[in-house]
Amino acid sequence: xEREAKAGKATLWDRTRQLASREILETALRLFTEQGYDETxxxxxxxxxxxxxxxxxxxxxxxxxxxxxxxERFGQVLTHAISAQPAEAGVWAALRAGVAAVHALxxxxxxxxxxxxxxxxxASLRAGWLxxxxxxxxxxxxxxxxRMAAATDLQATAVLATAFACLDxxxxxxxxxxxxxxxxxxxxxxLAAVRG
Amino acid sequence: xEREAKAGKATLWDRTRQLASREILETALRLFTEQGYDETxxxxxxxxxxxxxxxxxxxxxxxxxxxxxxxERFGQVLTHAISAQPAEAGVWAALRAGVAAVHALxxxxxxxxxxxxxxxxxASLRAGWLxxxxxxxxxxxxxxxxRMAAATDLQATAVLATAFACLDxxxxxxxxxxxxxxxxxxxxxxLAAVRG
DNA sequence: GCCAGTTTGGCAGTCACTGCCGAGTATCGC
DNA sequence: GCGATACTCGGCAGTGACTGCCAAACTGGC
Numbered sequence: 001x002e003r004e005a006k007a008g009k010a011t012l013w014d015r016t017r018q019l020a021s022r023e024i025l026e027t028a029l030r031l032f033t034e035q036g037y038d039e040t041x042x043x044x045x046x047x048x049x050x051x052x053x054x055x056x057x058x059x060x061x062x063x064x065x066x067x068x069x070x071x072e073r074f075g076q077v078l079t080h081a082i083s084a085q086p087a088e089a090g091v092w093a094a095l096r097a098g099v100a101a102v103h104a105l106x107x108x109x110x111x112x113x114x115x116x117x118x119x120x121x122x123a124s125l126r127a128g129w130l131x132x133x134x135x136x137x138x139x140x141x142x143x144x145x146x147r148m149a150a151a152t153d154l155q156a157t158a159v160l161a162t163a164f165a166c167l168d169x170x171x172x173x174x175x176x177x178x179x180x181x182x183x184x185x186x187x188x189x190x191l192a193a194v195r196g
Numbered sequence: 197x198e199r200e201a202k203a204g205k206a207t208l209w210d211r212t213r214q215l216a217s218r219e220i221l222e223t224a225l226r227l228f229t230e231q232g233y234d235e236t237x238x239x240x241x242x243x244x245x246x247x248x249x250x251x252x253x254x255x256x257x258x259x260x261x262x263x264x265x266x267x268e269r270f271g272q273v274l275t276h277a278i279s280a281q282p283a284e285a286g287v288w289a290a291l292r293a294g295v296a297a298v299h300a301l302x303x304x305x306x307x308x309x310x311x312x313x314x315x316x317x318x319a320s321l322r323a324g325w326l327x328x329x330x331x332x333x334x335x336x337x338x339x340x341x342x343r344m345a346a347a348t349d350l351q352a353t354a355v356l357a358t359a360f361a362c363l364d365x366x367x368x369x370x371x372x373x374x375x376x377x378x379x380x381x382x383x384x385x386x387l388a389a390v391r392g
Numbered sequence: 393g394c395c396a397g398t399t400t401g402g403c404a405g406t407c408a409c410t411g412c413c414g415a416g417t418a419t420c421g422c
Numbered sequence: 423g424c425g426a427t428a429c430t431c432g433g434c435a436g437t438g439a440c441t442g443c444c445a446a447a448c449t450g451g452c
């Protein structure tokens with residue numbers, strides 16, 4: 001249908017794909033923020049993005065995935081940041097570094113706030129996020145355990161879960177405060193409250 | 197319109213209701229454990245329980261609800277146990293009491309294990325549980341905050357989230373260990389790891 | 393220009409869940 | 423005992439997310 005500048009070396013297919021993907025993602029985020037997640041049917045997103053429903057589902061397997069901020073990169077950054085910490089750094093310091101790294105990869109304050117707001121105010125999205133979070137925890141377990149002397153899986157899991165819980169509490173408060181202040185400050189406050 | 201029907205009448209209706217309810221619940225749990233949650237359609241449960249799909253959905257609004265262990269009582273017990281703790285008891289002690297009280301209301305070891313196993317091994321159920329958990333946290337916030345001197349909402353949330361995270365880690369480990377040992381011991385171990 | 397591999401859209405179907413409606417059934421006033 | 427009045431049940435159609443299948447359109451190499 002539409003063919004734009006053909007200067008890239010990547011195949012036309014890839015470029016078209018990427019274009020469509022971005023178009024869908026933007027449309028989805030716009031409609032979600034305008035009318036709410038649950039109130040926005042896939043059919044509408046597909047129509048306004050100019051693709052068929054079938055294609056939309058081929059790009060993004062799930063409605064949740066339309067929220068963007070793909071979980072893959074999230075997990076990679078997290079893992080990388082934590083393992084990049086010096087060996088002398090404690091677990092908590094390493095985890096803090098990971099959390100900070102993840103927050104650093106948001107494109108813009110506004111978009112981050114929009115996404116977070118959506119996430120925090122929609123039960124189904126919240127549930128999905130929590131589930132994904134659990135999978136991250138599993139992936140990070142060995143990394144965290146290695147930084148705790150003679151720790152069991154259970155203990156490492158607990159530490160990890162606590163860190164994530166604080167992250168959640170912090171970002172929730174951040175959203176409730178309309179994005180004012182720093183998330184990391186709140187994160188530190190949470191940890192202090194728990195471990196103090 | 198509305199019937200004040202507070203008299204403890206025999207109410208054949210109520211009895212039938214309770215009977216059907218139990219029948220459905222048992223059938224559901226059986227089929228879930230036999231073939232898995234996602235692999236068991238509502239239609240099958242309804243048919244084997246001898247009711248129409250429509251009726252099943254009137255009894256339990258959601259497929260998740262068929263897991264039983266209704267969340268209402270759960271929340272009540274939790275709230276009650278925590279507020280029943282003496283004022284001198286710290287937050288952590290009060291929360292521990294709440295957790296213990298909740299675990300005490302399982303009917304049998306086997307049923308509890310079956311439910312937990314299902315919950316633990318099914319992504320969608322896990323997500324749902326996590327969501328419910330979040331709502332409990334919100335309900336308990338004031339109660340917890342009252343036990344923390346000069347605490348902010350954020351700090352209370354963090355403490356609460358940590359307690360629940362430890363509960364999750366503990367019961368997860370308990371399931372992975374086929375129900376051997378005490379959950380509360382693991383819970384304590386988790387908290388020690390975090391706050392130690 | 394043609395062939396092979398890929399992508400696309402439409403269509404039908406599954407599954408959870410809801411609204412509506414007519415047909416029962418229990419309960420209450422008499 | 424007998425309607426009138428709740429209240430419940432089952433079926434049916436519809437929605438919304440999601441999947442499999444298939445034929446048509448497209449891309450890239452020859």
